[in-house]
Amino acid sequence: MNPFEYRNGELHVEDVRLSQIADQVGTPTYVYSRQALLDVYQRYVDALGDHPGTVCYAVKANSNLAVLNLLAEAGAGFDIVSGGELERVLKAGGKPEKIIFSGVGKTRDEIRRALEVGIACFNVESISEIDHLAEVAAECSKIAPISLRVNPDVDAKTHPYISTGLKQNKFGIGIQVAEEAYLYANSLPSLSVKGIDCHIGSQLTDVSPLLEACDRLLELHDRLVQQGIAISHLDLGGGIGVVYRDETLPSIADYFAQVKEKFGDRQLAIFCEPGRSIAANAGVLLTHVEYLKMTRHKNFAVVDAAMNDLLRPALYQAWQNIQPVLQAADDAEVKSWDIVGPVCESADFLGHDRELALQEGDLLAVMSAGAYGFVMSSNYNTRGRAAEVMVSGSRFQVVRQRESFADMIRGESVFAG
Numbered sequence: 001m002n003p004f005e006y007r008n009g010e011l012h013v014e015d016v017r018l019s020q021i022a023d024q025v026g027t028p029t030y031v032y033s034r035q036a037l038l039d040v041y042q043r044y045v046d047a048l049g050d051h052p053g054t055v056c057y058a059v060k061a062n063s064n065l066a067v068l069n070l071l072a073e074a075g076a077g078f079d080i081v082s083g084g085e086l087e088r089v090l091k092a093g094g095k096p097e098k099i100i101f102s103g104v105g106k107t108r109d110e111i112r113r114a115l116e117v118g119i120a121c122f123n124v125e126s127i128s129e130i131d132h133l134a135e136v137a138a139e140c141s142k143i144a145p146i147s148l149r150v151n152p153d154v155d156a157k158t159h160p161y162i163s164t165g166l167k168q169n170k171f172g173i174g175i176q177v178a179e180e181a182y183l184y185a186n187s188l189p190s191l192s193v194k195g196i197d198c199h200i201g202s203q204l205t206d207v208s209p210l211l212e213a214c215d216r217l218l219e220l221h222d223r224l225v226q227q228g229i230a231i232s233h234l235d236l237g238g239g240i241g242v243v244y245r246d247e248t249l250p251s252i253a254d255y256f257a258q259v260k261e262k263f264g265d266r267q268l269a270i271f272c273e274p275g276r277s278i279a280a281n282a283g284v285l286l287t288h289v290e291y292l293k294m295t296r297h298k299n300f301a302v303v304d305a306a307m308n309d310l311l312r313p314a315l316y317q318a319w320q321n322i323q324p325v326l327q328a329a330d331d332a333e334v335k336s337w338d339i340v341g342p343v344c345e346s347a348d349f350l351g352h353d354r355e356l357a358l359q360e361g362d363l364l365a366v367m368s369a370g371a372y373g374f375v376m377s378s379n380y381n382t383r384g385r386a387a388e389v390m391v392s393g394s395r396f397q398v399v400r401q402r403e404s405f406a407d408m409i410r411g412e413s414v415f416a417g
């Protein structure tokens, strides 16, 4: 289902006109479709079928409480990368026993809190982290469930900034030394080895690197079993990529079918940590055109959303479709526009060379903005962060207020001398 479609020349999300949301809430505003979020989550659940395992939504893709609560109620687990994300999941009604904790830099305080609430598993990324975890668990008289995040040295063939499974990346424990690391972890009484984890990158449009990583993990699994180390789950890391433009993507069902086939008769649960694929195409960023600025070389449409609201174009040269909320008349003049924000950086653009018929005051929707959108926003240029809205059928609700000036300076003070 595409929740974003034109009806009578007007872009809707589910049964709500985007122009109505802009009128009532203002812009820039992120808008999420409840149905779209659930649909993709359900595709992962269906792909898992009756195989034991958990779909752990990667919270960092979109951590709004309404999104987390929706997925928690649907039965999702969660993959977190900070203590802040842990508190968000708990606040949103997520169950601690379905939380896995990833990330290269967990602090002792974060570890302590996660042990106290009783999360399902720590995905451990280094030998030093094994030691920290063992120490903190012993101090709290707990046994920490762990899997080691293995770096399988597989090229995910995605943007270098979101490629994480090569030996030059900071992530995980090298596959060559993983066996030794497992033997060491297994010897520590305050740790309990549960699984093997990897995450080789994001926005993968081909499953072959994922399957190659899976093969390497299974080889490691078999060696560990020979060493007497019991493993109960394999964690495949993030989900598959999404369509931003014209990408062709493997189906989630096919990917999982191939993984299960590789498992053979090994008794292993499947964990996965999809973020982008669940949230990206469930959201748009609404923005108004403030100024049209024509120069001899370029046409610029200056909009009220900027790189502080949506960083992906500036950070990854990412392409996201930009559509008018009201379709232009057939005879309206189409020109090539750079859609840019008001921030004082030349990297502040949302799209280059877009063929659109634009006028000042037009409302635009930046598509596929539900993942790695709001969560990466900042107050750069002292711009308050955007509002967030969730739509269900013909109803919508502000699920995060637009940030005010008072919000932005909360905690600041002038030096008293």
Ligand SMILES: *Cc1c(COP(=O)(O)O)cnc(C)c1O
Residues within 6 Å of the ligand: 058, 060, 061, 079, 102, 103, 199, 201, 202, 203, 237, 238, 239, 240, 273, 274, 275, 276, 277
């Ligand atoms: C970012 C991340 C994910 C989510 O990846 P997507 O491509 O958004 O599905 C999963 N696991 C880990 C460890 C991550 O860092």
